[in-house]
Amino acid sequence: MERRRVVITGLGAITALGNKVEDLWASLCAGKSGISEITAWDASQFDCRFGGEVKGFDPTQWIPKKDARRLDRYCQFAIAATAYALEDAKLDARAADPDRVGAIIGSGIGGLSEIEDGCSTLFNRGPSRVSPFLVPKLMVNAAAGQVSILYGLRGPNYAVASACASASHAIGDAFRSLQQGEADVMITGGTEAAMTPIGMAGFCSLKALSTRNDAPQKASRPFDKTRDGFVMAEGAGILILEDMDYALKRNARIYAEVLGFGMSADGCHITAPDPAGKGAALSMSRALQSASRKPEDVSYINAHGTSTPAGDVAETNAVKALFGDHAKRVAISSTKSMVGHQLGASGAVELIACAMAVRDDRVPPTINYETPDPECDLDYVPNQARQMPVNVAMSNSFGFGGHNATLLIGKFRP
Numbered sequence: 001m002e003r004r005r006v007v008i009t010g011l012g013a014i015t016a017l018g019n020k021v022e023d024l025w026a027s028l029c030a031g032k033s034g035i036s037e038i039t040a041w042d043a044s045q046f047d048c049r050f051g052g053e054v055k056g057f058d059p060t061q062w063i064p065k066k067d068a069r070r071l072d073r074y075c076q077f078a079i080a081a082t083a084y085a086l087e088d089a090k091l092d093a094r095a096a097d098p099d100r101v102g103a104i105i106g107s108g109i110g111g112l113s114e115i116e117d118g119c120s121t122l123f124n125r126g127p128s129r130v131s132p133f134l135v136p137k138l139m140v141n142a143a144a145g146q147v148s149i150l151y152g153l154r155g156p157n158y159a160v161a162s163a164c165a166s167a168s169h170a171i172g173d174a175f176r177s178l179q180q181g182e183a184d185v186m187i188t189g190g191t192e193a194a195m196t197p198i199g200m201a202g203f204c205s206l207k208a209l210s211t212r213n214d215a216p217q218k219a220s221r222p223f224d225k226t227r228d229g230f231v232m233a234e235g236a237g238i239l240i241l242e243d244m245d246y247a248l249k250r251n252a253r254i255y256a257e258v259l260g261f262g263m264s265a266d267g268c269h270i271t272a273p274d275p276a277g278k279g280a281a282l283s284m285s286r287a288l289q290s291a292s293r294k295p296e297d298v299s300y301i302n303a304h305g306t307s308t309p310a311g312d313v314a315e316t317n318a319v320k321a322l323f324g325d326h327a328k329r330v331a332i333s334s335t336k337s338m339v340g341h342q343l344g345a346s347g348a349v350e351l352i353a354c355a356m357a358v359r360d361d362r363v364p365p366t367i368n369y370e371t372p373d374p375e376c377d378l379d380y381v382p383n384q385a386r387q388m389p390v391n392v393a394m395s396n397s398f399g400f401g402g403h404n405a406t407l408l409i410g411k412f413r414p
Helices: 021-029 073-089 112-125 134-138 142-151 166-179 197-205 244-249 278-291 309-328 343-360
Strands: 006-014 101-106 157-160 185-192 235-243 256-265 300-302 331-333 392-399 403-410
Touching: 006 021, 006 073, 006 166, 006 244, 006 343, 021 343, 073 142, 073 185, 073 235, 101 142, 101 166, 101 343, 112 134, 112 197, 134 142, 142 157, 142 185, 157 166, 166 185, 166 235, 166 256, 166 343, 166 392, 166 403, 185 343, 235 244, 235 343, 256 278, 256 343, 278 309, 278 392, 278 403, 300 343, 309 392, 343 392, 343 403
Parallel strands: 101 157, 101 185, 300 331, 300 392
Antiparallel strands: 006 235, 006 256, 185 235, 256 403, 392 403
């Protein structure tokens, strides 16, 4: 069966750097940080007291107040980002053939705040006072389900939960559904709202988070020798993927073409990456193979680059192992240095950055890169955006559990 070509026609994002993709992109290219002290609750007793918090978010802008109360924040983010992406694509999902439009949306954790609230109610007030909306709100698949309900969609619809690779796996699955002719349009990406007390406490206990409380905006410093952990963030990224012929028929504006998708496992440790980056290299290799591309075809890599001591070295080793001599020439940056780590949403927001890089031939920087690490010795586009041809961009996502996912996109040429 001939595989159909797939293009990106719409982008929507909810982030600590704003809720408009053009604003997000401008901030990324300007090297602006969205990291700040946590304001939603009292974090004064925590080892880490800051993150990439989405501020001023009002779900009633997209959802009636009564319905919004029945949705977890992570689900509200997904609905808002979907609305932005559909508007950007100039696509009326309700007017399309509902059997041919689907939604695959990933989340690493789902409705964590609902679990917190439900447990508090159970322990303090008893089982009869637990909300009947608890389970529908906390489900990891609630975002994908709610989007399909909102627009009356009957195409492929499910959630992916693979920790920090969730969004990239979801987009990869959506890409394959379109390639195989299962749909004409897919709403896909990831969403997360795990910056709750229990979420932060868990990651603090793992010693995974930066504790640079005196300088939050400088805390996320991927590939820098003084990095001390990742910075938690929340938000959502949604992309509209379409069959190329369907998009051209409706005269859609096309950001980029989705070229390939690869995935693998480390088979190593539940939280630590394979130090040699073997699984990551395999994921990137499979993405290139599925796209019939070579390492030297890649102009830019949006790295997973979380700012953890082990993770950044492992990813650097993976790039060097696969790309060989080209590893020194390819531009690599981590936008997590500015928006933080959005866990299950990160891959989608980062692919949005890749789509904008392809559109504008501009690569966002890795900020806070001040002290080179001998073990991380590639071109991380330090501190300033770079104008350069971006014909093919790669996005990496690696999650706890050893889950690896890589997406490859490029300039659209009919």
